[in-house]
Amino acid sequence: MSFLDMISMSAGNLWRRKLRTILTVLGVLIGATSIITMLSLAIGMKKQMLESYESYGSITEIEVRGGDDMGSDGSGQLNKDTLLSDTNMETFSQMEYVEKVSPILEYYGSTKIGKYTGSFQVLGVDKEELAKQKLAKGELPGVSGNKLEVIAGNSILTSFYYMRGDEMIGYWDTQELPDIDLMKQLRKVQMYMNTYDGSSEENSSEENSSEENSSEETTSDTEGDSTEDTSASSEYVDPDISTTTSTQTNNGQIEFPIQVTGMMEGKVDDYSNYSQGLLTDIDQLKAFLIRKFGKNNIPEQPKDNGKPLNEWVYNSFKVEVDRSEHVEEVQKAIQDMGFSASSNKDMIDSMNSSMQMVELVLGGIGMVAFLVAAIGIANTMMMSTYERTKEIGVMKVLGCDMRDIKKLFLSEAAFIGFVGGMVGLFFSIAISHVINNVASKSVETGDMQISLITWWLALAAVGFSTFMGIVAGYFPARRAMKLSPLAAIRTE
């Protein structure tokens, strides 16, 4: 029997009992719709969660900060073991599973534009990381001349404020952004500095301020009542500190001439690693620093007994691991070496396991409806073999191959499964749209995809539905195949 004859014959048989076929398909349709919708919710929710985590950094990434005392043991002697130096960077990159280590140089500073003051980080990252940033306008920094070329984070303007009496007024108070074009108006940034000068005199007085500067958003928060917990910036806007720093301008503040060449893409309150800073190529930053301050006098670089080191010391490393399963091991190894290391691994892990539960529950609910539909198919096909006993007998007498009879019934069952799955898929797409529309109305951004039908879900659902039909049709098909040809001859 040819394939085409098989298909047209089984379709004809189904069409003969239109109502029953339609009802059975309806059952499959409901089953398929329920399972697709449920899984689309699970997928959509998982994706949303992953996306929200991704803004905090990748899941295969470990952030390494210096040891407890950043290499200084208080006696002016440097402990080079836990310094984030080029040497240690090389050590990390030799570790198993580590694919790449990228250094980050950080400076903190503030600037005044008109009545506004803004404070933020200047970050030097490697070229690849810089190239990954999407720009809303402008271009990536090129070779810096006298001015350090940077791109500005998408939410950097939220850290600008002005004084009204004793009050600081900023974006978080007014929800209004200052009308500043950073690409034109940002010319220079005052950097807060602490030189790791081994010389005794300044050391003690500096230790205080350095502590306050580098420990993020801790000590000074209580004093700046009006400011929210926005960011590291609030520390530096604190009037107390600005007075302290101004008194030690000679060694505390250094001016960087800056050129903003581009603005990062994103809404003003989208958070990401770099959204509140100025970002530049670390090699350009190094060259700029050497050119401006001389090789032996680079700010923030520690000195060993007053002598400059002959390598760079960074503020943090990003350690990229090959697979997320290895993050824990590498992280532990780095911590054992005396560094502080953190990753998103734990967060992602717990999310994954809770998502798995959600998937299981949702999939299970969908599966029940599907199972009922499968029983419906089996029932319909079984009825059909009883009804057609005589006809099957005639076919066998006339020489229809037993395997063809089996295939005929299987393809009828598969047909029901396939059509049900297909129509169910279209239903699910419609339902998914409705769910997303409703969900989107409930959030400010107006875009919420909690139900997501990926192409592989669509494919798998229709395939599974068809397969389910075949499984459900298997026993009826076997029964039909084994019917005696004598059924044709017996007269009732």
Add this chain to the structure above:
Amino acid sequence: MEQVEQMDFVEAKEEKRKCVIDVKNLYKVYPLGKNYVRALNGVSFQIYEGEFCAIVGTSGSGKSTLLNMLAGLEKPTKGSIMVAGERIEKYNENRLVKFRREKIGFIFQSFNLISTMNAIENVAMPLVFRGVPKFIRNKRAEKMIELVGLKKYKTHKPNQMSGGQQQRVGMARALVLNPTIVFADEPTGNLDSATSEEMMTLMRKVLSEKNKTLVMVTHDNDLAALADRQIHIKDGKIVKIEEGNER
């Protein structure tokens, strides 16, 4: 005297004719509760190519059982069956289906047409099972329908035809595969006597034209008398073999 001579003549003729059915010592026993029913109780005979042979007997004598075994629809309890050159008694179901598809045509008492298909489609059915493309099988089916004189009813569904017409479609269906042997179990059992006559005449005409062997079961002695040879059965045994009118 004359009869003896004639017998000799027939015998001699049969020697030359090809034997298409050769049954030896056939038994069929059905279990019935704790007892057994001997539907066939040791049957042996031959049927030759081109012959029209009737199996005659009263109801329950075992005619259908015998025919079903010849057509490979049922397996014997004991004995050997050679049909169209094949020893079918040991064949499994799959092999039997193939055997039927290749060598056998079957006409039913209750016509057994597929109610959703028109005449052409019904006649073309066995060709579908052989995998013949639609274009070719429809052409062949049309030809067969014309042969049985139903040219005007090609696209009629079974419920739009009389019993006699339906049985003619059944006949066309049995012949469309060009089988070696056609079996018919009470083909006129559901028809009135006038139509039965008509039917038998047509059947004889078509089959002798194509030199096909026909084995027909009937309980009607008048119909059996039309055959070349009658095999009389009673209680599962052959009681006599009667030569009828010569072709």
